[in-house]
Amino acid sequence: xxxxxxxxxxxxxxxxxxxxxxxxxxxxxxxxxxxxxxxxxxxxxxxxxxxxxxxxxxxxxxxxxxxxxxxxxxxxxxxxxxxxxxxxxxxxxxxxxxxxxxxxxxxxxxxxxxxxxxxxxxxxxxxxxxxxxxxxxxxxxxxxxxxxxxxxxxxxxxxxxxxxxxxxxxxxxxxxxxxxxxxxxxxxxxxxxxxxxxxxxxxxxxxxxxxxxxxxxxxxxxxxxxxxxxxxxxxxxxxxxxxxxxxxxxxxxxxxxxxxxxxxxxxxxxxxxxxxxxxxxxxxxxxxxxxxxxxxxxxxxxxxxxxxxxxxxxxxxxxxxxxxxxxxxxxxxxxxxxxxxxxxxxxxxxxxxxxxxxxxxxxxxxxxxxxxxxxxxxxxxxxxxxxxxxxxxxxxxxxxxxxxxxxxxxxxxxxxxxxxxxxxxxxxxxxxxxxxxxxxxxxxxxxxxxxxxxxxxxxxxxxxxxxxxxxxxxxxxxxxxxxxxxxxxxxxxxxxxxxxxxxxxxxxxxxxxxxxxxxxxxxxxxxxxxxxxxxxxxxxxxxxxxxxxxxxxxxxxxxxxxxxxxxxxxxxxxxxxxxxxxxxxxxxxxxxxxxxxxxxxxxxxxxxxxxxxxxxxxxxxxxxxxxxxxxxxx
Numbered sequence: 001x002x003x004x005x006x007x008x009x010x011x012x013x014x015x016x017x018x019x020x021x022x023x024x025x026x027x028x029x030x031x032x033x034x035x036x037x038x039x040x041x042x043x044x045x046x047x048x049x050x051x052x053x054x055x056x057x058x059x060x061x062x063x064x065x066x067x068x069x070x071x072x073x074x075x076x077x078x079x080x081x082x083x084x085x086x087x088x089x090x091x092x093x094x095x096x097x098x099x100x101x102x103x104x105x106x107x108x109x110x111x112x113x114x115x116x117x118x119x120x121x122x123x124x125x126x127x128x129x130x131x132x133x134x135x136x137x138x139x140x141x142x143x144x145x146x147x148x149x150x151x152x153x154x155x156x157x158x159x160x161x162x163x164x165x166x167x168x169x170x171x172x173x174x175x176x177x178x179x180x181x182x183x184x185x186x187x188x189x190x191x192x193x194x195x196x197x198x199x200x201x202x203x204x205x206x207x208x209x210x211x212x213x214x215x216x217x218x219x220x221x222x223x224x225x226x227x228x229x230x231x232x233x234x235x236x237x238x239x240x241x242x243x244x245x246x247x248x249x250x251x252x253x254x255x256x257x258x259x260x261x262x263x264x265x266x267x268x269x270x271x272x273x274x275x276x277x278x279x280x281x282x283x284x285x286x287x288x289x290x291x292x293x294x295x296x297x298x299x300x301x302x303x304x305x306x307x308x309x310x311x312x313x314x315x316x317x318x319x320x321x322x323x324x325x326x327x328x329x330x331x332x333x334x335x336x337x338x339x340x341x342x343x344x345x346x347x348x349x350x351x352x353x354x355x356x357x358x359x360x361x362x363x364x365x366x367x368x369x370x371x372x373x374x375x376x377x378x379x380x381x382x383x384x385x386x387x388x389x390x391x392x393x394x395x396x397x398x399x400x401x402x403x404x405x406x407x408x409x410x411x412x413x414x415x416x417x418x419x420x421x422x423x424x425x426x427x428x429x430x431x432x433x434x435x436x437x438x439x440x441x442x443x444x445x446x447x448x449x450x451x452x453x454x455x456x457x458x459x460x461x462x463x464x465x466x467x468x469x470x471x472x473x474x475x476x477x478x479x480x481x482x483x484x485x486x487x488x489x490x491x492x493x494x495x496x497x498x499x500x501x502x503x504x505x506x507x508x509x510x511x512x513x514x515x516x517x518x519x520x521x522x523x524x525x526x527x528x529x530x531x532x533x534x535x536x537x538x539x540x541x542x543x544x545x546x547x548x549x550x551x552x553x554x555x556x557x558x559x560x561x562x563x564x565x566x567x568x569x570x571x572x573x574x575x576x577x578x579x580x581x582x583x584x585x586x587x588x589x590x591x592x593x594x595x596x597x598x599x600x601x602x603x604x605x606x607x608x609x610x611x612x613x614x615x616x617x618x619x620x621x622x623x624x625x626x627x628x629x630x631x632x633x634x
Contacts, residue, residue, distance in 0.1 A: 022208065024289040025146060025180055027105040027324050029358070030065030031058060031336070032294060035328040037070040038111060042088035043397040046389045048382045052098040057345045058330065059102050066104060067293060067326040068095065069151065070112035072130050082129040082308050087399055089137060100142035107182060107326070108134070109148040109293070115224055117183035119157025119186075124164040128171045135175035136167045141221065146206065147172060148182035148293070152189045158196035158254040161186040166200050173202065183291070184208040189293065191279040207286075210294040210328075211314060214266040216259045218310070220299030227254050233301035237310045239267030277313070280321050291320055292325040296334035304339075304352070307633050312356035319358065325356065342428040371518070374615045375545040378424050378444075378523060379445055384543075388427050391419025394532065405445040405488055405540035413525075413527040413539070416532040422525040422539070429462050434519040435544060436495040441525075442475075444542040445488045450535030454478045456528040457491075459498060462519040469503035471515040476529065488540075495544075499617065499628040512590045513615050513630065560627040562620045575620055582624040587631075590615050608633065 006407040033054075034503055039045045053609050058066060075088040092108075099106040110130070125574045127150060129204065138145060149168050153161050172181060183205050185193025191209040212218040219225060231248035247260045265271060283290045287459040295314055310331045311327075328334045331343045336357075341348035347367040354361045377384040383398065394416025404410040413422055432440075441456065458474040475493050525539065545600070563576040577583060587596040595611055619628045 003525065004626045008167055009327065010634050011349075017063045025065075025105055025144075026289075027065035027409065029319075029324060030063040030067065030105070030326040031330040032067045032069060032109075032326050032328045033058075033070055034332050037068060037075075037088075037092070039071060040106060041397075042085040042091070042567050043074055043399050044471070045088070045091060045096075046383050046398065047091050048385065049388065052101075054345075055098045055102055057362075060362060061336075061354065063359070064104055064325055065107065065324070066099065067109050067148075069109045071112050071276055072110040072134075073126055077129060082126055082133075084130065084133045084137070095514040096145055098136070100144050101288065103144065105144045105146065106142075107148050107293075108138075109151055110404040111151045113151045115152075115154075115188075116226060119150075119153040119161065121156070121160060121164070122274045123150070123153075124167060127164065127168045131168050132171050132175060135172040135179075139176035140180065141401065142240055143178070146180045146182055148208070149184075151293075152210065153184075153186050158193055159576065160584050162197055162200070165197075169200055169202050169205075172316065177204075180204045181205055182208050182291075184210075184293070191275065191282070194279060194282040194290075204287065207282070207288055207290040208293040210289065211279075211292055212295065213272060214259075214274050216256070216263055217267060217302065218297045221298050227251060227256065229256060232256070235263070235267075236303065236305065237267055237306045238269055240263050254521070267425055272310075272313055274289045274316055276317050276321075278632040279321070283323070286585050290323060295325060295327040296328040298333050299335070299339050300333065304350070308350075308352045308356045311353060315357050315384045344428065367428060367488055369428055369431050369519075371431040375435070375440060375543060375547070377519050377543045379411050379542040381409045381422065386427055388425040390423030390425035390524075391421055392423065393417055393527075394422075396422060401536065403447065403487070403538055410538050410540040411542075412536050414532060414536045416537075418531045419531070420527045424524070425522045426520060430520045431628055432459070432495065432520050432544070437544075438546065440544055440546045441494045441546070442543075443490075443492045443496075443545050445490050445540045446477075446538060447484075447488045448479075448532075448535055448537045450537070451531060452480060453532060453537065454529040455532070455537070456526045457493070458501065458524050459495075459515075459517075459520050460522050460524065461516045462521045463505065469505055469509055469514070471503045471511075472501045473498035473517075474528075475499070497627060499630070509593050511617070515542055531607055560620060560622050562618075562627040562629050564618060564629050567629075568634045569608060570634060571607065573606050573608055573618075573631070575604045575606065576620075577620060577622050578620075581622055583620055585618055585620045587611070587616055587618045590617070 029311065033050065036049055037045060055066065060160050070244070073082065075085050077085070090537070097105060131147065131149065134147065147617060149165055169181055181202065181204060183200060184207065185197055185198065187193040187208045189208055191211065194207060194209055197207065209288040217235045217599055219229055219235045220235045224228045227250060229251065231250055232245070234243070234245040236243045245255060251257060259266070259621070279290060295578070297310055299307070336346045336350055336353060338341040338350050344367065347364060349362065351361050351364060378387065383389060395414050397412045399409040400412040402408060438627065455477050456474050457477060458472045461471050463470040475498050477491065479489055500513060500515045502511045503509040561578055565574050565576065575585065582600045582602060584599040586594060589592050596606070596608065616631045616633065617628055618631055620626060
């Protein structure tokens with residue numbers, strides 16, 4: 001009898017809920033598109049990282065919602081006004097349009113969030129300022145967008161957070177009465193804190209919670225928690241005593257130790273469902289729409305089969321109870337792609353995981369990297385396709401509008417200490433061997449307010465492990481005595497004029513002639529010679545090209561034209577350069593040992609009989625220009 005009454009009650013609640021939720025957004029499943037708008041400023045967003053095609057692909061998986069984490073407070077002028085950057089709104093408007101055209105819901109998630117920093121009461125006025133502007137801007141926009149006030153507030157009482165949340169809702173409603181607002185509890189949007197949320201006085205609210213239980217399993221390997229769980233790996237799901245790893249010494253005596261001791265209970269399917277029931281009961285009692293805004297398992301230290309099992313349990317239980325979800329994340333450490341791949345939609349999706357999540361599985365084919373046959377942009381207003389920002393050190397602005405050579409934007413860089421880089425990571429890796437042998441060149445314009453700034457441009461090949469190292473082919477940029485055009489230098493370096501510098505994999509390796517144009521991982525502009533701490537470097541129209549019009553208009557030709565004959569050689573070589581001016585040269589073997597050096601000489605015929613058989617590099621300098629040639633002694 002009790003069972004019958006409970007079933008009838010559940011049916012009654014379901015019927016009431018269905019009527020109440022009829023007007024709520026009808027999204028069901030989706031992903032978090034992380035690492036895109038989670039930037040330090042609008043000018044640091046790599047907007048071309050995702051395109052409408054990516055949204056179409058996500059749609060084809062069976063998803064109808066994307067949660068877009070945004071470092072919203074960083075997209076402003078900062079205190080005191082927190083005025084939204086027009087560049088940010090321009091980018092976001094395009095994303096809103098893509099979602100609308102595809103009839104996909106888009107949750108604008110204020111992800112201004114630090115897991116190790118408590119949410120302060122002072123966040124209230126900031127939230128009111130940014131959301132007032134957002135609501136004003138999007139009040140008449142697509143019906144498919146939702147506003148999420150703040151991701152995972154924590155370290156703040158339920159009462160204080162809910163008071164702030166209510167004020168922000170009122171601020172939004174002063175500008176926009178049409179769009180739904182996503183609200184959540186304190187405690188990192190925990191399901192435990194849902195019940196503490198009072199009536200917030202609005203009938204267009206969706207209540208969110210996040211689910212990462214059991215935490216010992218989902219976050220093994222995580223470095224952003226305290227203490228770091230990086231050394232923990234191999235925790236199974238469900239719990240299996242025979243396959244439980246030992247608890248690392250660094251975690252003993254911490255809260256992780258307590259969690260580890262309780263895992264025989266917490267790491268079960270039954271316990272996972274009990275915890276999800278807390279959110280389900282809240283929904284049924286309050287008769288409000290809820291959704292799971294985040295759930296997932298960190299990839300690196302978890303077993304893939306166990307990870308898939310967890311997703312299937314959680315996803316199925318959510319859907320069996322009518323709860324929509326957005327998994328954390330699409331690409332990234334919790335993503336839908338196989339570990340160690342290139343995160344390419346047609347080649348690298350984790351098929352077993354997609355099946356466990358009830359998503360469509362597109363055909364997957366092996367990736368075949370073929371030699372590039374045409375040039376390509378690296379940065380021309382935007383970073384080029386299939387390239388990811390891989391820079392480190394200094395302040396970069398991808399969308400500078402002050403001094404530009406051509407187009408709409410230029411790339412600026414400043415405050416870069418020694419060994420910083422503007423980096424462009426090729427995804428997938430590139431085979432540039434055909435371009436290198438066909439006269440293609442690296443071509444770009446630059447200017448710098450730090451007088452005489454010298455730096456290095458380089459290609460870095462792949463690091464396959466073992467004896468293979470990330471070898472660098474470089475060229476040093478030294479503007480001494482070079483002419484400028486309207487304050488700009490035009491750099492045009494044939495790929496064949498780059499030379500091997502060595503490799504770094506935690507320790508330095510001297511060049512051995514192993515650089516491989518068939519497997520290029522990235523291109524970098526680096527402060528290997530001096531820091532960029534007294535000015536701004538501006539780069540524009542950076543590309544690999546064989547455009548004869550471009551090369552014909554070069555203001556100067558960087559490399560010194562050097563020919564060494566014969567090559568291979570025996571006892572004598574002859575250096576040939578334009579003109580008969582003084583020159584200097586140095587000859588090294590590939591271990592880095594200097595064998596012969598002469599400075600400021602007219603000598604062109606060189607006795608090299610003392611050199612043992614092997615491979616060498618000769619650097620020839622004439623005035624402000626120089627070049628390096630590979631040679632072989634037989």
